[in-house]
């Protein structure tokens with residue numbers, strides 16, 4: 482284990498129910514590592530095991546197998562102490578609708594043993610200071626999510642774990658949440674957030690793990706995952722002749738038509754060599770550029786067609 486790992490899981494596994502036809506292997510041997518200062522996105526379709534994984538980290542779901550450490554802690558007692566330095570929200574906060582946002586946070590400080598003076602700081606942080614005296618029941622969904630974020634910040638955590646923080650929000654609400662997360666990250670807080678919304682993750686995360694059916698299928702810095710294979714986007718007047726020529730290119734690993742031209746996968750990123758080869762075939766390109774695969778393309782490729790039916794939260 483590296484010393485600066487804030488979260489480290491090793492083959493973490495959760496099976497709901499007994500082994501058999503009706504049991505669900507929700508998390509299947511997940512090993513990941515989140516380092517201090519990262520904004521880490523845990524990305525996967527509905528039903529892929531994100532909430533279950535977070536539940537295990539938060540201590541509300543018991544792992545079937547595997548292990549994890551949180552701020553270096555591994556044993557049950559150590560974990561209890563470590564969790565006091567972690568802020569975690571699961572999807573639905575339990576606030577009292579007839580109490581104000583501020584009073585709800587005051588109750589939360591009592592439960593968490595946090596300093597009451599933090600209440601107003603946290604309301605400020607999430608932009609709710611001017612609505613703090615209003616009943617929670619009158620809040621919009623975006624305000625509710627922000628209050629739940631404020632509640633996770635009460636103990637001034639080193640690590641914040643957020644389960645689908647922008648779920649159900651409109652673009653404006655999502656933007657507000659993104660700003661808060663960026664502010665937190667700017668202050669050095671490590672953030673682990675789950676999402677099924679890829680572009681949300683792409684915009685705010687430094688690192689990402691893509692999970693599918695309880696297993697991690699890709700992980701690393703966002704730009705590394707997004708760049709994928711080396712490929713080039715090429716255009717020529719005669720596309721059929723271009724595709725034919727590409728089929729014979731020794732360094733080519735396949736070509737396909739895309740919306741903007743032909744995308745060719747390459748064994749090396751020597752675009753000049755590709756250009757020379759095609760010119761030798763009598764094909765003169767009107768466009769040649771390195772093609773960057775977006776995180777979206779990677780995500781769709783890795784998780785296509787296996788979003789489970791919604792259930793279990």
Ligand SMILES: Nc1ncnc2c1ncn2[C@@H]1O[C@H](COP(=O)(O)OP(=O)(O)O)[C@@H](O)[C@H]1O
Pocket residue numbers: 497498505506507525526527528529530531532533534789791792793794
């Ligand atoms: N308490 C539970 N009992 C049985 N199955 C559950 C329970 N919670 C979740 N599941 C199942 O485990 C799988 C993963 O669920 P979940 O962790 O909620 O995924 P996600 O958060 O990625 O949508 C799903 O198939 C879900 O139906």
Ligand SMILES: [Mg+2]
Pocket residue numbers: 531532533644645794
């Ligand atoms: Mg979930």
